[in-house]
Amino acid sequence: xxxxxxxxxxxxxxxxxxxxxxxxxxxxxxxxxxxxxxxxxxxxxxxxxxxxxxxxxxxxxxxxxxxxxxxxxxxxxxxxxxxxxxxxxxxxxxxxxxxxxxxxxxxxxxxxxxxxxxxxxxxxxxxxxxxxxxxxxxxxxxxxxxxxxxxxxxxxxxxxxxxxxxxxxxxxxxxxxxxxxxxxxxxxxxxxxxxxxxxxxxxxxxxxxxxxxxxxxxxxxxxxxxxxxxxxxxxxxxxxxxxxxxxxxxxxxxxxxxxxxxxxxxxxxxxxxxxxxxxxxxxxxxxxxxxxxxxxxxxxxxxxxxxxxxxxxxxxxxxxxxxxxxxxxx
Amino acid sequence: xxxxxxxxxxxxxxxxxxxxxxxxxxxxxxxxxxxxxxxxxxxxxxxxxxxxxxxxxxxxxxxxxxxxxxxxxxxxxxxxxxxxxxxxxxxxxxxxxxxxxxxxxxxxxxxxxxxxxxxxxxxxxxxxxxxxxxxxxxxxxxxxxxxxxxxxxxxxxxxxxxxxxxxxxxxxxxxxxxxxxxxxxxxxxxxxxxxxxxxxxxxxxxxxxxxxxxxxxxxxxxxxxxxxxxxxxxxxxxxxxxxxxxxxxxxxxxxxxxxxxxxxxxxxxxxxxxxxxxxxxxxxxxxxxxxxxxxxxxxxxxxxxxxxxxxxxxxxxxxxxxxxxxxxxxxxxxxxxxxxxxxxxxxxxxxxxxxxxxxxxxxxxxxxxxxxxxxxx
Numbered sequence: 001x002x003x004x005x006x007x008x009x010x011x012x013x014x015x016x017x018x019x020x021x022x023x024x025x026x027x028x029x030x031x032x033x034x035x036x037x038x039x040x041x042x043x044x045x046x047x048x049x050x051x052x053x054x055x056x057x058x059x060x061x062x063x064x065x066x067x068x069x070x071x072x073x074x075x076x077x078x079x080x081x082x083x084x085x086x087x088x089x090x091x092x093x094x095x096x097x098x099x100x101x102x103x104x105x106x107x108x109x110x111x112x113x114x115x116x117x118x119x120x121x122x123x124x125x126x127x128x129x130x131x132x133x134x135x136x137x138x139x140x141x142x143x144x145x146x147x148x149x150x151x152x153x154x155x156x157x158x159x160x161x162x163x164x165x166x167x168x169x170x171x172x173x174x175x176x177x178x179x180x181x182x183x184x185x186x187x188x189x190x191x192x193x194x195x196x197x198x199x200x201x202x203x204x205x206x207x208x209x210x211x212x213x214x215x216x217x218x219x220x221x222x223x224x225x226x227x228x229x230x231x232x233x234x235x236x237x238x239x240x241x242x243x244x245x246x247x248x249x250x251x252x253x254x255x256x257x258x259x260x261x262x263x264x265x266x267x268x269x270x271x272x273x274x275x276x277x278x279x280x281x282x283x284x285x286x287x288x289x290x291x292x293x294x295x296x297x298x299x300x301x302x303x304x305x306x307x308x309x310x311x312x313x314x315x316x317x318x319x320x321x322x323x324x325x326x327x328x329x330x
Numbered sequence: 331x332x333x334x335x336x337x338x339x340x341x342x343x344x345x346x347x348x349x350x351x352x353x354x355x356x357x358x359x360x361x362x363x364x365x366x367x368x369x370x371x372x373x374x375x376x377x378x379x380x381x382x383x384x385x386x387x388x389x390x391x392x393x394x395x396x397x398x399x400x401x402x403x404x405x406x407x408x409x410x411x412x413x414x415x416x417x418x419x420x421x422x423x424x425x426x427x428x429x430x431x432x433x434x435x436x437x438x439x440x441x442x443x444x445x446x447x448x449x450x451x452x453x454x455x456x457x458x459x460x461x462x463x464x465x466x467x468x469x470x471x472x473x474x475x476x477x478x479x480x481x482x483x484x485x486x487x488x489x490x491x492x493x494x495x496x497x498x499x500x501x502x503x504x505x506x507x508x509x510x511x512x513x514x515x516x517x518x519x520x521x522x523x524x525x526x527x528x529x530x531x532x533x534x535x536x537x538x539x540x541x542x543x544x545x546x547x548x549x550x551x552x553x554x555x556x557x558x559x560x561x562x563x564x565x566x567x568x569x570x571x572x573x574x575x576x577x578x579x580x581x582x583x584x585x586x587x588x589x590x591x592x593x594x595x596x597x598x599x600x601x602x603x604x605x606x607x608x609x610x611x612x613x614x615x616x617x618x619x620x621x622x623x624x625x626x627x628x629x630x631x632x633x634x635x636x637x638x639x640x641x642x643x644x645x646x647x648x649x650x651x652x653x654x655x656x657x658x659x660x661x662x663x664x665x666x667x668x669x670x671x672x673x674x675x676x677x678x679x680x681x682x683x684x685x686x687x688x689x690x691x692x693x694x695x696x697x698x699x700x701x702x703x704x705x706x707x
Contacts, residue, residue, distance in 0.1 A: 228416035231383050236430035236481070237404030246429075250420040 018059065025055045072311070075304040082301035096305040106306070109285045112199050113268065113313075116286060119200070121263040123207045125256060128214025132222055133244060135215075145219065149212035156209070156272035163205045164277055167191040194281040202284060205273050210266070214259045221255035222248060254328045261321035268314045287313075332407065332484035332518050333359055334380070338389035341375055349375055350542050353389070362511055362519040364529040367539035368565070368706060374489055376539065377522045381410050381487050393484060404430075409478030410487040413494060415470045417462040417477075423449070424458040427476050448479040451513070468499045475510070488521040492528060504528055526568060530554075538562050541702030558694035560686045563614050565706040569645070569659045571684070572620075573612045574630060578685075581606050585685055585692070587613055591651070593675070594627040598683035600692045611692075614684035617645070617661035620676040628675040629683070630658055637670050646674065 029051060030036065034044035079096050083089035088099065100106050131148050135141035151159060168174030169188040171181040177188035192198045225248050233247045249256070271288035278284035287310050294303035334357035341350040350372045357363050365373040378384040380391060382403035390397050398406050417426050424445055431441045449455045452472040462470055471491060478486055491507070492500045508531065511519060523529055529536050530550040538545040538553065538561075546553060546562045557563035557571075564570040579595060580586030585602040586595050598613070615629055632648035635657070639645075646660040646669060660676050685692045690699045 226414065226416065228412045228414045229418055232410070232412060232416040232418070232477075233429070234383065235381060235403045235408070235410050236477075237433045238429075242433060247418060251418075253420070 021059065022056065026052070029055065075307050078300050079304040079308050080301075082304070084299045084301060088301075096301040097309075099302060100305045100309065105282060105285060105290060106287075108196075108283060109287050109290045112196070112284060113286045115199055116203060116206075116267045116270065117264055120203050120206050120210065120267045121260050123203075124210035124263050125214045125218075125260050127207065128211045128259070129218050129249070129256065131211065131215040132219035133248075136219065136222060145215065148215050151209045152212045154209065156205075156270070157276050159205050159209055160273050160276035163201075163208075167201060192278055192281070192284070194283050196283050198278065198281070199284050202273055202277055205277070206267065206270060210263050214263065217259050218252065218255060221252040225251050254324060258321060258325045258328060261317050261324065264317050265314055265321065268310060268317070332394045333357060333392075334485060334518060334520070335392040335395075336380075336389065337392070339376075339379065339386055339391060340388035341372065341379060341384065342387045348542060350379075350539075351388075352543055355537065355544065355547065357518060357520065359518055360516050361534040362521060362532055364533035364536050365520065365522045365539055366524065366526065366529045366536060366565075367545075368704065369524065371539045371702075371704075372542060373522045373524075373539045377410075377487055377489055377520060380485070380520060381408055382406055383410075407484035408487055409481045409483035409485075410489065411471075411474045411478055411491045413490040415462070415474040415494070417470055417473055419462055422459050422461055423454060423465070423473050423476075426462070426473055427480050430477070430481050444480045444482075445476075448476040451479065451510075452476045467495050468503055471495065471503055472506075475507075484518065486517055486519040488519065490522055490524065492523070492525070500525075504531065508532055526566065530566075536566075538565060540565070540706070541700075541704045543700045543702065545700055545702050556691070556693055557614075557684070558691050558697075558699045559701055560612060560614065560689045561702050561704075561706050563684060563686070563691070567616055567618075569617050569661065570656070570706065571614045571616045572630070572658045573614050573656075573686070574658070576611055576613045578602055578606045578609050578611055584680065587611070587683070587685065589613060589629060591630065593629060593631060596627065596629050596677065596683060597680040598685050599681045600683070600685045602685070602692055606687065606692075609687055612686040612689075614686060615678045615682060617659040618643075619678045619682035620660045620662070621678065622660075622662060622666075623675050623677045625675075625677075628677045630660075630677075631673060631675045632658060633673050634669045634671060637666075639665060639667070641665065644669075648674075 029048050034048040034051075036045050036048070038044070080093045083095060088095045091098065128148075131145070135144045135148075138144060154162070165173060166175050169177060169190045171177040171188045174188065176191065177185075180189065181187070191201050229247055229251070230243055233243050238246065269288060270286070271292065274284060274286050274289045275292070279289070287306055291303050291306040291310070294300075294306065334355075336353050336355040336357075339350065339353040339355075340348070342348050353376065355363075365376060367373045375384055379386050382398070382401065386399050391399055393406055393408070403410075418429065421429065427445045427448060428441050431444060436444075445458075446455070449458055452475060454469070454472055454476055457465060457469060457473075462473065465473065471494075474491070488507075492503055495503055504527075511517070511532070521528075521532060533550050535547055536550055536553055537547050540561060545565075546558045548556075553562060553566045557566060560573055564573070574589050574591065576587045576589040578585060579588045580597075581602040581604055583599075583601045585598045585600050585606075587598060588595050596613075613629070620629070630648075632651075634646050635649045636647040637644060638647075642663070644662045644664065644666045646662065646666075648658040648660070650657050660674070687695070689701050
């Protein structure tokens with residue numbers, strides 16, 4: 001059977017199955033269990049209303065528990081039970097964690113991760129904010145915004161490939177080297193060759209992708225700043241810079257923080273860019289790539305220990321992010 | 331502290347849409363000028379042009395004898411109070427009031443003194459550390475006023491400052507603004523509102539704007555007693571003045587009129603000329619000036635369709651003579667019961683009878699009168 005047919009059938013079964021589930025479960029609820037008739041009509045309607053939301057969320061809860069919650073606990077379990085050697089196993093339950101934290105490569109990865117967390121969210125948010133403000137009143141602002149936003153539609157691996165060409169050592173291929181040669185440099189230079197600082201070149205890719213996201217969200221927030229407060233500031237004598245930094249930015253600060261933390265969470269999970277562009281260099285390694293390497297070499301205990309470390313790092317940011325965006329909704 | 335002079339000011343949007351034209355206005359130091367007019371008459375636009383937030387597309391605006399058409403708002407010596415208060419939500423009351431001075435790089439001691447003086451004047455001293463969201467509507471409005479006071483402007487501009495307040499607070503804040511004006515007799519104020527009571531109670535002079543121009547300028551009672559056109563006559567006063575069609579039957583210092591609906595001859599203290607003899611006119615009588623009569627001489631007779639008893643007055647809504655005409659309204663002092671469905675005759679004293687020929691008051695026909703060409707309500 002051709003692939004396209006199997007694909008179509010899968011989609012039909014999936015979508016049709018879900019529709020059938022919603023339809024049938026609601027019919028069961030309304031006709032069989034709590035029919036809106038008879039002597040208990042009031043009680044039945046109330047109970048049906050109370051149960052109905054659960055019918056609709058059940059598939060999502062089920063799938064999320066199966067593919068997210070269970071793996072989290074299983075990973076935690078593996079990290080304290082699966083050991084690469086008997087030697088390691090004898091050192092107690094937390095031997096994997098001890099091994100992780102004493103591993104020099106882990107320290108490099110952790111350090112790099114911190115660099116990523118420090119640089120990428122800050123740069124993306126700042127450039128996005130700038131782009132949002134600068135395109136706000138332009139006649140061609142929407143075109144500019146679409147262009148800035150477009151990288152969001154490219155997969156991380158695709159973007160890495162594009163930037164690999166940008167950084168290419170051959171001046172005939174890499175635009176950066178082409179520019180350098182134009183200004184008199186002798187031959188091309190290899191940008192990513194294993195220095196710690198090379199992480200920055202990789203971060204550029206993610207900044208390039210995430211700036212669009214920050215810009216779109218912040219642009220909407222800037223539009224929400226009451227025009228009156230800006231006019232009041234004009235009458236008060238503020239210049240455009242003061243209006244931007246003292247009137248507009250403070251008013252959208254909650255949104256800025258949500259954008260910042262959202263990108264931070266993403267950065268802590270980033271894997272593809274480093275894997276695609278710097279996999280051969282230890283020095284640009286980050287936690288997820290190290291985790292994958294241990295996983296590939298069958299060292300499950302070590303890999304899951306790293307994954308739990310990543311989760312512990314992401315969790316506080318995540319909780320804060322959710323709280324902040326909820327507060328903003330209110 | 332400052333005179334304000336508008337000469338042939340106009341506002342055109344996109345080269346074709348004329349919003350305001352031929353605005354000529356002389357505002358003297360210490361006056362409180364109120365712009366009123368129906369929605370969309372351009373009163374807020376005119377205020378924003380004075381503030382410098384809208385470009386003046388024609389004519390000149392002078393403040394203190396200086397043309398300020400191209401001077402940025404902050405250097406015009408004006409301060410503005412916005413309808414929505416426009417407080418900076420992330421700053422405390424103190425910071426809100428200090429903002430303009432900090433921008434102007436005043437030293438901390440001066441800022442502190444000015445902010446505290448303004449806060450004291452507006453009873454805001456206890457709220458200086460609060461954010462705007464922790465204040466009531468009236469307090470926010472006072473902060474907005476305080477923010478303009480600290481700038482010590484030549485001209486205060488108010489854009490419908492009370493329209494976001496509830497009725498009771500509106501009355502209280504209106505009185506506060508009147509008291510504030512008393513405390514600062516030299517400051518010039520321009521105030522935009524659509525509320526007649528605010529206009530009548532606060533204004534030194536009222537400017538009635540309509541149809542892109544100025545319909546009439548005058549003191550509140552001037553506009554009430556001597557409106558220059560049927561538009562102003564019906565715009566000022568509530569319920570609106572009744573306009574009854576009639577003819578002039580006797581001219582001179584006192585004009586004799588006969589109404590189309592009959593009722594004999596009534597007189598008005600408006601003077602008329604010989605050439606007016608027999609001319610078709612509109613006879614204007616305010617509802618509150620009408621009195622019931624049993625006699626054969628009356629200004630109006632009709633069947634009462636609806637009555638509204640408010641205690642202090644009773645409003646009578648008469649059956650319309652034709653579908654396209656406004657219903658005649660009478661406002662009788664005191665309580666009158668059992669009038670609904672009966673036929674009532676009303677008359678008015680000669681000094682309360684206004685006469686308009688072609689929409690222009692007989693009192694004002696020597697000066698050019700701008701007829702807005704729109705409905706007052």
